[in-house]
Amino acid sequence: MTVESLAVLEQDDAYTPPAEPHIAWEPCRFLDDVDSQTQYQSRGARLYLREGRRVLATAEVEGSRRSVIDVADEVSLEIGPWLPAMRLLADAVALEREADTLDYQMRQLLHHWQAAQDMPVITAANYRVYDAQTDAAYRYEDLVRAIIPREDQVGARLPEAAATHSARLRERAAYLRTQAVVAMPDPRASDLPGVAWVGPYSDQQHREIRARSRDIWYADLPHQILMGWSGLDTAARWPADECVARRDALIRWAARRGLPKKALSDASGVARTTINRVLS
Structure with missing residues (x-):
């Protein structure tokens, strides 16, 4: 498995990450709170376990540039047997991220739609507010419908369809975690x-x-x-x-x-x- 400096690679416009697993790293600084008025700053790097541009996991390593490269080299030799499990866990996290996004967008849709409906009378003074709320509701509706499969939207109210699909995504994520236990x-x-x-x-x-x-x-x-x-x-x-x-x-x-x-x-x-x- 190769180890590459992300900071150097991003300066090359023609660079294409290898499709096979590899580790990219970039220098960074870490801040730790000592107390309410004091922070401790340390040098280190963030490691990215990647396949192509897809990140499977990240890790933070403190130390000098040389020590960080040494750790990355060691990791590249030890991580191979864990890749199948880490792919499954990355897929599980992605599904939960999609479910979180869907839940958030559905809440926003309902919030803006209810705000528009709660306006008792539309007048010259408040019609812009009403339009802004309804426009926002329609935007979020488009985002929600883009995530939910079409077949789930047939014959069901949108909030129920969103809840069903979100639950399905989370169930799938839980299943992938069980498979990671088997694959590890x-x-x-x-x-x-x-x-x-x-x-x-x-x-x-x-x-x-x-x-x-x-x-x-x-x-x-x-x-x-x-x-x-x-x-x-x-x-x-x-x-x-x-x-x-x-x-x-x-x-x-x-x-x-x-x-x-x-x-x-x-x-x-x-x-x-x-x-x-x-x-x-």
Whole structure:
């Protein structure tokens, strides 16, 4: 797997990213809050695991240019067995991003339409406001209809059709996470990724996840896999002893990444008492 400097490549107008998996990196600076008035700034880089221009995951690495390149080289050698699972997780994130967009656009459509309908009388003084609200509602309606399959829009009110399609997208994303658990290497026997890979979230998803916890953000890969574990019929796939051993290895990995015990339990469906026993 190749390692390329994104900053250098973007200066070449003729550059086309390779279709096969590769790692691109760009230098950046990280800010950490020491207290309410002080921030610590450190140098580093952001790594992008890509196929063509599609980003499968990102990771943040602190250090000098030389150390960042060394880490990227190490990652390029270790990540291969994880690619099938990370593709599935990237697809799951993309589906959830589409569902989030649909939900937002539907809310905006209803908001603007209701605002227009709440105007009791259209007069010379307020007709521009009315027109602006209805125009916005129609714009959002076009955006919503562009996402929902045509067959779902036949014989159904648009809000119900949007809710049905959004639920379908989220169900598909949950299924892809279960398949990522199947596609990933055995966590007991293989080298676990050495950097904290994070899915290609939208800006809104990014803000929401990091607002909950920076630990959840940096433990994103094991967190997503544990969510897939909770939805997978593991008993039908592996013997009981192997199921327990795989699950325990995933829990320890997520805990080493800093995932809080409550998040571990919520994601995996495993009881806190069991998690305490595994981590003791």
